[in-house]
Amino acid sequence: xxxxxxxxxxxxxxxxxxxxxxxxxxxxxxxxxxxxxxxxxxxxxxxxxxxxxxxxxxxxxxxxxxxxxxxxxxxxxxxxxxxxxxxxxxxxxxxxxxxxxxxxxxxxxxxxxxxxxxxxxxxxxxxxxxxxxxxxxxxxxxxxxxxxxxxxxxxxxxxxxxxxx
Amino acid sequence: xxxxxxxxxxxxxxxxxxxxxxxxxxxxxxxxxxxxxxxxxxxxxxxxxxxxxxxxxxxxxxxxxxxxxxxxxxxxxxxxxxxxxxxxxxxxxxxxxxxxxxxxxxxxxxxxxxxxxxxxxxxxxxxxxxxxxxxxxxxxxxxxxxxxxxxxxxxxxxxxxxxxxxxxxxxxxxxxxxxxxxxxxxxxxxxxxxxxxxxxxxxxxxxxxxxxxxxxxxxxxxxxxxxxxxxxxxxxxxxxxxxxxxxxxxxxxxxxxxxxxxxxxxxxxxxxxxxxxxxxxxxxxxxxxxxxxxxxxxxxxxxxxxxxxxxxxxxxxxxxxxxxxxxxxxxxxxxxxxxxxxxxxxxxxxxxxxxxxxxxxxxxxxxxxxxxxxxxxxxxxxxxxxxxxxxxxxxxxxxxxxxxxxxxxxxxxxxxxxxxxxx
Ligand code: SF4
Numbered sequence: 001x002x003x004x005x006x007x008x009x010x011x012x013x014x015x016x017x018x019x020x021x022x023x024x025x026x027x028x029x030x031x032x033x034x035x036x037x038x039x040x041x042x043x044x045x046x047x048x049x050x051x052x053x054x055x056x057x058x059x060x061x062x063x064x065x066x067x068x069x070x071x072x073x074x075x076x077x078x079x080x081x082x083x084x085x086x087x088x089x090x091x092x093x094x095x096x097x098x099x100x101x102x103x104x105x106x107x108x109x110x111x112x113x114x115x116x117x118x119x120x121x122x123x124x125x126x127x128x129x130x131x132x133x134x135x136x137x138x139x140x141x142x143x144x145x146x147x148x149x150x151x152x153x154x155x156x157x158x159x160x161x162x163x164x165x
Numbered sequence: 166x167x168x169x170x171x172x173x174x175x176x177x178x179x180x181x182x183x184x185x186x187x188x189x190x191x192x193x194x195x196x197x198x199x200x201x202x203x204x205x206x207x208x209x210x211x212x213x214x215x216x217x218x219x220x221x222x223x224x225x226x227x228x229x230x231x232x233x234x235x236x237x238x239x240x241x242x243x244x245x246x247x248x249x250x251x252x253x254x255x256x257x258x259x260x261x262x263x264x265x266x267x268x269x270x271x272x273x274x275x276x277x278x279x280x281x282x283x284x285x286x287x288x289x290x291x292x293x294x295x296x297x298x299x300x301x302x303x304x305x306x307x308x309x310x311x312x313x314x315x316x317x318x319x320x321x322x323x324x325x326x327x328x329x330x331x332x333x334x335x336x337x338x339x340x341x342x343x344x345x346x347x348x349x350x351x352x353x354x355x356x357x358x359x360x361x362x363x364x365x366x367x368x369x370x371x372x373x374x375x376x377x378x379x380x381x382x383x384x385x386x387x388x389x390x391x392x393x394x395x396x397x398x399x400x401x402x403x404x405x406x407x408x409x410x411x412x413x414x415x416x417x418x419x420x421x422x423x424x425x426x427x428x429x430x431x432x433x434x435x436x437x438x439x440x441x442x443x444x445x446x447x448x449x450x451x452x453x454x455x456x457x458x459x460x461x462x463x464x465x466x467x468x469x470x471x472x473x474x475x476x477x478x479x480x481x482x483x484x485x486x487x488x489x490x491x492x493x494x495x496x497x498x499x500x501x502x503x504x505x506x507x508x509x510x511x512x513x514x515x516x517x518x519x520x521x522x523x524x525x526x527x528x529x530x531x532x533x534x535x536x537x538x539x540x541x542x543x544x545x546x547x548x549x550x551x552x553x554x555x556x557x558x559x560x561x562x563x564x565x566x567x568x569x570x571x572x573x574x575x576x577x578x579x580x581x582x583x584x585x586x587x588x
Contacts, residue, residue, distance in 0.1 A: 089321075096317075137185075142315075160214075
């Protein structure tokens with residue numbers, strides 16, 4: 001269960017505005033990537049974002065190129081989860097494998113505005129906003145486990161490590 | 166409510182009675198493919214800290230991207246892969262020269278109806294042509310598969326593309342798929358499972374269907390399915406490595422979108438530089454001067470493609486100043502082409518015939534382009550810089566269009582070309 005303050009964006013937020021192409025071939029740490037997160041969409045985001053904030057957007061979030069840094073930079077910026085009407089396939093996979101929770105709220109996100117507070121219950125699959133509950137398909141145990149362990153590679157390490165003992 | 170092909174396969178693999186669109190399943194793929202990128206995947210696998218690949222029988226590794234190695238660096242990668250394969254006891258290893266992975270898997274009987282196949286290569290969608298659910302995955306995911314044999318997948322919504330009527334020779338499945346991609350765009354089927362159906366698809370050979378499924382990824386699709394039929398079963402008869410159970414969508418399955426095409430009205434299509442969805446009828450680009458013609462790759466490097474091209478090349482000479490490269494998709498195809506006299510037709514026409522592999526398709530070696538050069542190619546991608554210089558340009562077309570253009574030296578409508586002897 002997490003609760004956070006909202007940063008709100010529209011439809012078709014593409015990977016170029018999440019993490020600009022000009023940075024993709026520069027070796028950067030996740031913290032450095034976070035300084036450029038959403039730079040071309042909202043220049044105030046990288047400076048203003050607080051750990052635990054929640055990013056809310058419309059349809060097709062993360063469309064465009066397959067660059068993994070788009071998920072890495074959002075995660076490193078401290079965002080606790082992304083809620084969108086839908087995600088591009090690659091961003092969705094990259095996000096979970098990077099340990100960034102993603103919530104697909106197919107019923108719509110237009111009622112949520114910047115600086116609102118939303119609560120996400122991952123186990124039940126419920127987003128709560130201004131006292132109203134919105135359902136989303138809960139992630140299965142296996143995927144939640146990847147998220148809780150901070151991503152795919154740490155998750156595999158942990159499960160196999162514990163299997164040995 | 167009926168279920169689509171994607172729902173049915175994923176439900177079966179997850180051991181569930183049914184799955185809904187958007188539902189995530191945890192599954193064990195039947196086959197996991199990687200190629201020259203196995204060297205990098207093996208390094209990530211080493212970081213996980215597990216000694217042994219959990220289930221070596223599930224992995225197929227094909228060296229095809231830069232074969233034989235063109236630089237010391239590639240040679241080192243290949244060597245590391247050979248060592249990894251030996252150490253891990255992976256039997257299904259195809260070293261340089263066997264073919265391009267997306268031809269080797271069908272040929273060697275790994276791509277079967279109803280199977281779940283994942284590959285660390287975007288054109289893994291190809292095996293949908295045989296009725297498999299097959300999708301590309303990332304390299305870290307492949308490393309995790311080495312360790313666990315499991316992966317999570319999200320059940321995609323489906324599009325059904327109904328193609329009525331008959332394709333009019335020399336129009337082929339390549340023209341059809343280019344037309345569809347041009348219409349719906351490079352993200353037109355993003356994340357969807359595409360089901361090709363209808364009279365024109367039923368009339369196609371397995372080789373022609375492989376073109377449709379191979380290029381499903383170019384419209385963003387996760388999977389591109391053709392219903393297995395008598396032709397599929399005949400193709401697999403001497404090849405299948407295991408018994409299989411074909412999976413068909415329910416008649417009342419729910420599709421997010423239904424698209425309808427009339428094959429009988431379709432003419433040759435060309436994807437112009439620098440995106441696959443930048444498509445126009447060949448008439449619009451006729452007369453464009455070319456420097457190179459590439460026939461082959463995992464898209465159109467099969468025997469029927471070589472035959473289609475040979476019809477325009479027999480007894481002819483390739484235009485002065487044009488280089489023609491023939492890149493068969495596998496050694497088996499090259500052997501057949503030799504037996505059937507096609508290699509001689511190509512060589513006499515002045516073409517070069519390469520060993521089976523990817524080379525020029527991704528601009529790795531054996532036919533890269535200089536700045537200002539133009540290539541007409543039967544491959545599946547024409548992104549800027551892919552085949553060499555950033556200032557080169559690639560047009561994608563069918564084998565007939567490519568061969569007809571090689572003879573004239575300009576992009577040529579194959580319907581207007583004079584055919585060579587014999588055919
Ligand atoms: S032939 Fe081209 S598209 Fe096919 S696998 Fe090789 S590089 Fe990829």
